[in-house]
Amino acid sequence: NAGVTQTPKFQVLKTGQSMTLQCAQDMNHNSMYWYRQDPGMGLRLIYYSASEGTTDKGEVPNGYNVSRLNKREFSLRLESAAPSQTSVYFCATRDRGVSGANVLTFGAGSRLTVL
C-alpha cells in the first residue's frame, strides 16, 4: 500500500524548459491536490481535482496546468519554467477523518530547481 507516489523526487530545469510532475494514489480517494512549499510561506494550493474529469484553480495557479488522467493519477505541468517556480511540490489526496475534518495524505514531495 504505497499511498501517494510522486515522481520525480528531484529535478533541475533551465528557465523556459517544460516538465510534468506525476502523482498517483492507491487510496481510492476522489479529491487530489497539488501544493507548493516555500520557506516562510507554508503550503499553498496550486490546483485541485474534486473528482475524475474535473480540475480547479487554487491559491497560486499561474504558470501551471494540471491533468486528472483517471481516478488514480493527477499530473502538474510547467509549460515554461521560471526561477520563481523553484520549490518543493507536494501531491495530496483527501479523506474525511473520524473527527469530521478533511484530512490530507501527502506524497513525499518533488524538489524542483529552476536555474
Add this chain to the structure above:
Amino acid sequence: DQQVKQNSPSLSVQEGRISILNCDYTNSMFDYFLWYKKYPAEGPTFLISISSIKDKNEDGRFTVFLNKSAKHLSLHIVPSQPGDSAVYFCAASWGWNNNDMRFGAGTRLTVKP
C-alpha cells in the same frame, strides 16, 4: 493574505518537558483546525485535529487547544521526545466539501536529549 500564522519559526525544548506550538488565524469561517508533522525529505503527515465547536482535543501525548475568541490554537506535546523533532504545520479549513485548506508557515521543533 496569510489567514493562518505561525509566528515562531523554531522552538527548542528538553526531552521530557512540554512543547507548546502556537497558531493564529484570521478567518472566522474556519470550522476545522489540523496539525501536520513533517520530517525532512518526507511529506507532511496528519497529527491531530479539532472542530471549531470544541475547545480541546487529546490524543495520547498530543493535545490541541482552541480559543475561538482569540482566534488562537496551540498544540501541546507532553512529554516531548527526540522523535518529535520535526516541522509542525497548523492548517485550517471551512465547509466539508471546501478544497482550500490554508496552512501556516510551520514551526521547527527540536527536542534535545
